[in-house]
Amino acid sequence: DIQLTQSPSSLSASVGDRVTITCRASQSVMKYLNWYQQKPGKAPRLLIYAASSLQSGVPSRFSGSGSGTDFTLTISSLQPEDFATYYCQHSYTFLTWTFGQGTKVEVK
Amino acid sequence: EVQLVESGGGLAQAGRSLRLSCRGSGLKFGDYAMSWVRQAPGKGLEWLGFIRSKIHGGAIEYAASVRGRLTISRDDSNSIAYLQINSLRSDDTAIYYCSIPQVEVGRNPLHYYGMDVWGQGTTVTVSS
Numbered sequence: 574d575i576q577l578t579q580s581p582s583s584l585s586a587s588v589g590d591r592v593t594i595t596c597r598a599s600q601s602v603m604k605y606l607n608w609y610q611q612k613p614g615k616a617p618r619l620l621i622y623a624a625s626s627l628q629s630g631v632p633s634r635f636s637g638s639g640s641g642t643d644f645t646l647t648i649s650s651l652q653p654e655d656f657a658t659y660y661c662q663h664s665y666t667f668l669t670w671t672f673g674q675g676t677k678v679e680v681k
Numbered sequence: 682e683v684q685l686v687e688s689g690g691g692l693a694q695a696g697r698s699l700r701l702s703c704r705g706s707g708l709k710f711g712d713y714a715m716s717w718v719r720q721a722p723g724k725g726l727e728w729l730g731f732i733r734s735k736i737h738g739g740a741i742e743y744a745a746s747v748r749g750r751l752t753i754s755r756d757d758s759n760s761i762a763y764l765q766i767n768s769l770r771s772d773d774t775a776i777y778y779c780s781i782p783q784v785e786v787g788r789n790p791l792h793y794y795g796m797d798v799w800g801q802g803t804t805v806t807v808s809s
Contacts, residue, residue, distance in 0.1 A: 574745050607795030609726075616778055616799035617718075617726060623785075623794050660726050664782060664793045669744055672718075675725040 575599050577661055579673035585681040592648040594676045596661035601641045605665040608637055608646045611675075612657045620659075621646060648678075656680055683707040683798050685779050690803030693769050701803055703762040703779030711735060711757035714782050716796055717764045719775040727775075729753075731782060732762065737791055769807045776802040 576599040586592050596606065604624045609617040619628045621637035624644055634649045648655055661673040689701040703715065716731035730743035732753045741753050752765040766773055780796035 605792060605794070609795070611726070616780075616802055617796075618799075619795045619797045621795075622783065622797070626794075628795070628797060658725075662726070662728065662795065664795060666790060666792045669742065670716075670728045670731070671744070672726040672728055 575602065575663065575665075575668045575671060577663060577671055577673035579659075579661055579676050581676060582674065583677040583679060585679050586651050587681045588651055588653055590651045590681075592651050592655075592678060594646045594659055594661075594678075596639075596644045596646070596673050598642045598644075598663060600668070602663040602665040602668065604640050605663055606637075606639065606644045607662045607664060608635075609660045609662065610655075610657045611660065617660065651678070683781075685781070685798060685800035687777060687779055687800040687803035690777065690805045692806050692808060695769050695771060695807050695809045697769050698765060698767045699769060699805060701764040701766070701777050701805070703764070703800055705760045705762075705781075708781075710760035714784070714793065715753075715755060715762035716780045716782050717751075717753060717762075718778045718780060718796075719773075720778070720802075721772065721775040724775075729764070729777075733791075737784070766805075771807050771809060773805060774807045776804050778802045 578597045606624045608621040611617045625637045658677045684706045693699045714733045717729040732741045754763045779800045781798040783794040785792040
């Protein structure tokens with residue numbers, strides 16, 4: 574099965590910081606890489622789909638890039654409501670879907 | 682408003698079976714694929730599987746880790762998706778979510794994007 578490896582596993586940041594999370598796939602998933610945000614006690618929320626498309630209603634400070642095996646989620650200016658755990662997930666049809674292990678964004 | 686509501690969770694005995702339900706509202710349920718994801722206490726998200734809509738063939742995919750022990754099905758007439766877990770184990774203790782993956786329109790073979798609608802989850806606790 575394909576593996577998705579996120580880095581870092583956790584990070585400490587301050588409001589206003591630029592935050593970058595990477596997700597590496599063990600084989601190509603083309604553009605079929607999605608990003609989610611999850612807060613404690615809540616269901617995940619889709620932020621980015623197809624590597625770089627912003628889900629409706631998601632603030633424009635979130636952006637995604639990449640294709641193939643290397644992907645990035647960027648938060649351009651971290652806001653208080655962005656402290657959460659972020660997951661990548663692939664949805665490439667020819668491979669069993671999976672999630673990355675998560676990246677926790679904490680207050681510095 | 683599109684909503685998914687899971688039910689059927691609770692305390693269950695190891696070795697028994699449990700069937701979870703996911704009822705959809707605000708959408709033409711049969712037109713959508715349905716996916717199941719779980720999260721063990723303090724752990725990350727684990728994708729379990731999904732069932733395509735009947736108009737897209739209705740095929741089912743499972744994660745390798747649960748294949749053979751979990752069964753996904755759907756009853757479109759009642760807008761419900763099911764997840765049956767057999768031979769319950771302690772590591773099945775988790776919150777179970779259903780969700781809807783977006784279809785990439787016009788692509789052949791069919792591809793999906795991320796899951797944009799989620800239920801609130803139902804908690805399963807397996808006791809030995």
